[in-house]
Every structure is written in structure tokens, then in C-alpha cells.
Amino acid sequence: MPLPLASGLGFKPQHFPAIRDGRPDLGFFEIHAENYMGAGGAPHAMLRAIRQDYALSIHGVGLSIGGPALDETHLARVRTLCDRYEPDSFSEHLAWSSHGAEYLNDLLPLPYTRHTLDRVCDHVDRVQEALGRRLLLENPATYVIFAQSEMPEAEFLTRIAARTGCGLLLDINNVFVSCTNHRTDPLAYLDAFPLDRVGEIHLGGHDEEDLPSGPLLIDSHGRAVAEPVWALYAALLDRSGPQPTLIEWDNDVPDWPALAAEAARAEAMIADRRHHAAAE
Amino acid sequence: MLQPSDITPDVRAALAGGPVPGFITARHPAEAERRFAVYRNNIAHSLREALARRFPVIRRLVGAGFFGAMAAEFIARHPPRSPVLQEWGGDFPHFLGLFAPVATLPYLGDVARIEWARGQAYHAADARPLPPERLDGSEPLRLHPSLQLLLLNHPAASIWQANQPGRDGRLRATGAETALIWRRPDFEVRVASLAPLEAGFIAALMGGRTLETATLLTDPVPMLTLLLRDGLICGAEDE
Numbered sequence: 001m002p003l004p005l006a007s008g009l010g011f012k013p014q015h016f017p018a019i020r021d022g023r024p025d026l027g028f029f030e031i032h033a034e035n036y037m038g039a040g041g042a043p044h045a046m047l048r049a050i051r052q053d054y055a056l057s058i059h060g061v062g063l064s065i066g067g068p069a070l071d072e073t074h075l076a077r078v079r080t081l082c083d084r085y086e087p088d089s090f091s092e093h094l095a096w097s098s099h100g101a102e103y104l105n106d107l108l109p110l111p112y113t114r115h116t117l118d119r120v121c122d123h124v125d126r127v128q129e130a131l132g133r134r135l136l137l138e139n140p141a142t143y144v145i146f147a148q149s150e151m152p153e154a155e156f157l158t159r160i161a162a163r164t165g166c167g168l169l170l171d172i173n174n175v176f177v178s179c180t181n182h183r184t185d186p187l188a189y190l191d192a193f194p195l196d197r198v199g200e201i202h203l204g205g206h207d208e209e210d211l212p213s214g215p216l217l218i219d220s221h222g223r224a225v226a227e228p229v230w231a232l233y234a235a236l237l238d239r240s241g242p243q244p245t246l247i248e249w250d251n252d253v254p255d256w257p258a259l260a261a262e263a264a265r266a267e268a269m270i271a272d273r274r275h276h277a278a279a280e
Numbered sequence: 281m282l283q284p285s286d287i288t289p290d291v292r293a294a295l296a297g298g299p300v301p302g303f304i305t306a307r308h309p310a311e312a313e314r315r316f317a318v319y320r321n322n323i324a325h326s327l328r329e330a331l332a333r334r335f336p337v338i339r340r341l342v343g344a345g346f347f348g349a350m351a352a353e354f355i356a357r358h359p360p361r362s363p364v365l366q367e368w369g370g371d372f373p374h375f376l377g378l379f380a381p382v383a384t385l386p387y388l389g390d391v392a393r394i395e396w397a398r399g400q401a402y403h404a405a406d407a408r409p410l411p412p413e414r415l416d417g418s419e420p421l422r423l424h425p426s427l428q429l430l431l432l433n434h435p436a437a438s439i440w441q442a443n444q445p446g447r448d449g450r451l452r453a454t455g456a457e458t459a460l461i462w463r464r465p466d467f468e469v470r471v472a473s474l475a476p477l478e479a480g481f482i483a484a485l486m487g488g489r490t491l492e493t494a495t496l497l498t499d500p501v502p503m504l505t506l507l508l509r510d511g512l513i514c515g516a517e518d519e
Contacts, residue, residue, distance in 0.1 A: 037364045038403025039425070042467035045406075062363020068286050074363055099292040103360040103368075105330075106322040108291060111303070115285050143315040147303040148283040181315070183307050211315075213308040218318055 001088045003028050003200055003244035004055055005274065007266040009259055010248055016046045018256035026263060028055035028088065030246050034062050037077050051085055057200065057246065058087040062103065065123045065137070066110040067096030075130050082131055089200060089244075091136035091169045092127065094120065094157065111146035112156040124164040136199045137161075138169035141177040141206075141219030153178070154192035161197040168194065171202035172233045173225065173248075177217040186232050195240045203233055203266060204248035222251035224262060234269060241277055242270045295320055296356075327355050334369045335395045337443045338376070338388060350379065366403055370396055390436035394471060397461045401426035401469045409465070409511030417491040424512040426463035429474075429482055432456060437473035465511045478503050 006027025011019075018024075029050050036043050050056070058081060062074050082090055095107035110116050128135050139157060151159075161168055170193060179186040205223035209216045225233075225247065237243065247262045283303045284290060290301040300316045328351040332339050339347040354375050360368040373392035382388055404426035415421075430436075438453035458479035460472045474482065477498035484494040494500065507513050 034363050034365065038366055040406035041401075041403050041426075041463065043403070045467065068288055071363070077364065096288060097363065099288055101361050102292075103363050104292070104295065104323055105326050105360060105363075105365070106319055108319060111283075111287060143318045144304050144306055144312055146283075146287070147305050148287075211308075211311050213311060216311075216315060216318070 001055070003057055003089050005242040005244060006270060007263045008055075008057065008244065008246045009263050010246065010250060011047070011050055012253050013042065013046060014253070015256045015259070016049075020049065022256075023053065024260060026054065026260075027244060027267075028057055028246075030057040030059050032250075033058050033060040033078055033081055033090075036081055047085065056085060056087045057089040057091065057244075058082060058085065060090070060092040061107065062097060063092050063123075063127060064096045064098040065092055065127065066094055066108075066116070066120055067098055068119070069098075070123045070126055071098050075127060078127075079130055082133065089136060090131060090133060091138055091200060093138045093140060094153075094160075095140050107140055109140060109142045109144060109146070112149045112151050112153060114150060117156060117159055120160055121163045124160060124166050128164065128166060134165065134167055134199075136167040136169040138171055138202065139174050139178075139193075141171070141174040141217075143181055143216065143218070145182060152192065154189055154194075158192075158194045158197075161194055166197075167199035168197045169200045169202060170195075170198045170236070170243075171204070172236055173202065173204040173206055173229050174219060176226075176229045176232050177206050177219050180215060180217050183214065187235060190232070190236055190239060195236075198240060198243060201233070201236065201243045201245040202248055203229060203245060203262075204250075220251060221248045223249075224258075225265075230265070233266070237269060237273050242273045245270060295323060324352065324355070327360070328352070330365050331355075331369055331372065334366075334399055335372060335392055337395055337440055338372075338392050340443050340449075341385065341388065341391065341439075342382065350382070353379065366399060369399075372396065387434035387436055387439060390430075390432040390434045391439050393430055393432070394436055394440045394459055394461065397428045397430060397459075398469045398471065401428060401461050401463045402467075404463060407514040409508075410513045410515045412508055414515070415491070415508075415513065417495075420488045420490055421485055422514045422516060423486060423507075424462065424510075424514055426461070426469070427482075427486070427512055428461045429479065429486060430459045430461065431479075432459055435473075437471055440471055441473075462510060462512055470510075474503075 004027040008028035008030055011029040011031050036047055060078055064071050093107050097104050157168055175186050175189050179189055203225045204221045205225055207218040207220040245266045294300045300313050304312050304316055306312045306315050328348055331351045358371045373389045376392050377389035407424050433456050435453035435457050437457045437459035438451045442451040443449050457473045460474050463469050480497050481494050481503050
């Protein structure tokens with residue numbers, strides 16, 4: 001089952017009472033896989049309760065799909081978690097985070113070359129085979145570029161999807177952050193992106209610093225979605241029609257009403273396109 | 281210039297403070313250094329925050345600024361070995377015992393052991409309480425997986441209690457303590473300082489002694505009451 005064409009939120013334990021008591025009307029919840037890899041206790045008790053009432057997206061940050069070697073031990077943990085909760089979607093990142101036995105705890109960038117394309121495709125194949133499900137791969141927020149890159153990011157992702165059959169998670173904030181940082185046009189990025197492969201949208205907040213050449217945006221997930229990102233999201237919906245859309249707010253998490261308001265704004269935009277689609 | 285096909289060793293070295301590799305660039309190449317610093321900052325900040333969430337009392341005892349500097353040292357020497365960050369930080373108590381700048385606070389390691397054990401208890405496996413009528417004094421008991429007993433050289437359980445939010449940090453206790461850490465059925469994790477005979481009773485049960493044997497040590501009622509009230513004596517089958 002794909003995610004519903006509706007808005008969703010990242011599940012935070014501090015919001016569990018509000019969700020349990022209020023049963024908010026929401027398309028889905030998303031969790032970070034790595035936060036639910038303990039044996040038991042409160043995290044699993046809350047997730048079981050959430051899973052009963054809502055569609056679920058499991059979003060991984062640790063497989064290091066863009067690195068030289070897939071973390072097979074971690075893949076086994078992800079498989080256990082997916083077997084336990086049977087999510088409607090599993091997604092990961094076009095990034096790397098492991099170096100040998102060391103875990104670097106960030107989504108690090110990779111050059112886009114024929115060589116890295118082969119490697120990422122091998123890793124996506126392996127993940128999809130191990131999990132027995134289709135993976136959604138997310139476009140990263142980047143701050144630097146690689147001299148050895150041979151193709152643009154959208155083309156790299158297009159080729160991965162074509163070769164592996166995976167879906168894509170299109171993070172609109174990441175598109176805005178990366179394009180601003182590299183002084184390129186985010187609408188051109190959307191035009192080059194294979195929208196028919198998209199299974200989920202992410203929206204989130206970013207921070208801003210100043211460089212001599214202009215702004216440097218940082219994907220922080222610590223504040224409300226910026227207005228230009230909402231505008232880019234509207235442009236995306238005009239091209240793609242309604243999409244399952246997650247609001248990511250992972251740091252300085254606000255109380256439930258503020259978070260629900262962000263989801264409601266996305267939901268209104270999705271509902272608008274649903275009506276258009278129905279009228280055609 | 282020929283570029284390496286695997287960029288990760290050079291990037292890893294740069295993240296650890298080495299030079300930013302020449303293949304890392306930007307539209308304005310002079311900015312590559314500052315842009316790359318975002319990754320260094322993300323890693324340092326996120327790991328420091330993860331450690332602070334796991335060891336909030338240590339942070340309170342040494343202050344946020346000092347904790348940050350100490351965390352940087354710990355991260356450099358004991359980086360995470362898995363993306364599951366709840367498994368990271370088990371070396372922190374030992375690190376504190378050897379870290380010269382905190383040699384005047386010898387109890388920090390013991391307090392950190394309590395905080396680490398609390399995290400372990402929070403994530404421990406679930407287990408169904410044994411119905412009290414099935415309690416058999418002649419068989420070893422299966423205790424809840426969250427239950428831990430820590431022998432501490434310092435009054436660390438009292439220090440931990442005195443430094444909870446809303447407490448002023450003052451304490452009367454001195455000397456060694458034994459701490460019991462467990463998770464209640466409502467998932468709250470508790471810490472208690474046990475009297476020596478109570479600790480001996482729990483240690484006997486954890487070591488596989490029967491209730492009949494452990495009862496020879498001391499009056500079983502106080503500890504048995506706690507174990508039964510909080511569902512810490514479990515049935516044989518897993519949940």
C-alpha cells in the first residue's frame with residue numbers, strides 16, 4: 001500500500017498524549033528507523049498504538065547507501081523493524097554516513113559519476129531484495145559540489161530509479177537548499193526530476209548563513225517551512241498532482257498544535273489539487 | 281587531476297580536522313572550506329546533543345560549556361560504531377574516570393553509570409509480570425530485563441536524585457551506594473539507593489538464587505513488595 005495522498009507528520013514521543021486523546025485527522029506518521037531499534041519499552045508501545053490508527057512511513061538515516069559499502073548489520077535491523085510494523089513506505093537517503101566501523105551521524109554527499117551510480121544501484125538492489133519491498137530514495141541537501149561529478153543530481157536519481165525500479169522521495173526543502181547553495185534554479189531541478197517516480201514529498205525548515213557570494217542554507221529541520229519552500233511545493237503540486245507530504249520538524253520541536261498547523265497547510269494545498277483532479 | 285574513486289577516506293580525514301580535499305569545491309571555490317564546515321558542525325553538534333540527552337545529570341554537574349568541550353574529546357576517542365545512537369555512550373563512564381580535567385570530581389563516572397543504565401532500562405525488552413499466585417519460592421525467578429544493580433564507590437544514586445529538575449543539588453549522603461534501576465509498567469525508569477541487605481537480596485535473586493534462599497539473608501518483604509508492585513518478576517514466556 002502506498003502512502004495516502006495526504007499530509008503527514010514525524011511522530012515525536014512528547015506528542016503521544018495529544019495524538020492518543022485527540023485522534024487527529026492525518027494521512028500518516030513517519031518515524032526514523034534508528035530510534036526504534038531497541039528491544040522494547042515505551043518507543044515500541046507508542047509505535048504499536050500509532051500503527052493501529054495511521055498509515056506509517058519508516059524513514060532510515062543509517063544504511064549509508066551512497067558509501068563504499070552497505071552496512072549489512074544495519075540492514076538486518078531495518079528488516080526486523082519493517083517485519084515488525086509492516087510500514088506503508090520505507091525510505092532512505094542518497095548519502096553516506098559510515099566509514100569502516102565508524103558511524104558519522106550526518107548525511108554526507110557523494111560525487112555523481114558512472115562509478116558511484118553503479119555502486120548506489122547495487123546498494124539499492126540489495127536493500128530492496130533484503131526488505132522485499134520498494135525503496136524510496138531521497139534527494140539530499142548539499143553544501144559543496146565534487147570536481148569529479150559527471151552528471152546533475154536529478155539525472156543521477158533518474159538513472160537510479162530506472163535501473164533499480166526504486167521510487168524517489170522528493171524533499172522540496174532540500175531542492176530549495178541545494179539549488180540556493182549552488183546558485184541554480186529550483187524550478188529547473190523539478191523539470192528535470194522524474195516526478196512519475198515520486199512516492200513521497202518532504203517539507204522542512206532550514207537555517208541561513210551568509211557567504212561572500214550569497215546565502216548558505218542549512219537543512220536543520222528546526223523551524224517552520226520557509227515561504228519560498230511553500231511556493232516551490234505549490235509549483236511541484238501543479239506539475240505532479242497531489243502527493244503524500246511530510247512535514248519534518250526534528251529539532252526544537254514545537255507543541256502539537258503548531259506542528260498540526262503546518263500539516264494542515266500542506267493538506268489544504270493537496271486537497272485543492274485533489275478537487276482539480278476530480279473536476280477534470 | 282585524477283580524483284580518487286572512493287572519496288570517503290579523504291572526506292573522513294577532513295571531518296576529523298584535516299585539510300578539505302581539493303575535489304570538494306563550490307561555484308566560488310574559495311568558499312569550499314566554509315561550506316564543508318557545515319558537515320563538521322552537523323556531526324559535532326548532533327553527537328554532543330545525543331550525549332547530553334543520555335547524560336543530563338553529568339551536563340548539569342559540570343555545566344553546559346564544559347560538557348560540550350568534554351563531549352568533543354569523548355567523540356574523538358569513542359565515536360559511534362552504529363547508526364543506533366542509543367547504543368553509543370557506554371564508554372562515557374569509564375572515560376570520565378580517566379579524564380584528567382575532572383579528576384577533582386571522582387563521582388562523575390558512577391553518576392554516568394546510572395544514567396547509562398537508565399537508558400538501557402528504557403529500551404530493555406518487554407516481559408509479562410508473573411501472576412502473584414504462580415510465584416514459586418523454590419525456583420529461580422525470572423526478573424524483568426530492565427532491572428540492574430550497580431555497586432558504586434560514591435553516593436552516586438543520591439547525587440543523581442539531588443540533581444533532578446527542580447532539585448537544588450544538595451545532599452547528605454556520603455560513601456558507597458548500591459543503586460537499583462528498573463522500568464515500571466507505565467515505562468517510567470526509577471532509580472533507588474538500596475540498603476546493603478536489600479541489595480544483597482536483589483543480587484541473590486539476580487544470581488539465580490531462589491526466593492527461599494534469598495530470604496535467609498534478610499526480611500524479603502520490602503524488596504519483594506517492590507518487585508511485585510512494579511511487575512519485575514516475570515513469567516517464563518516472552519511477550
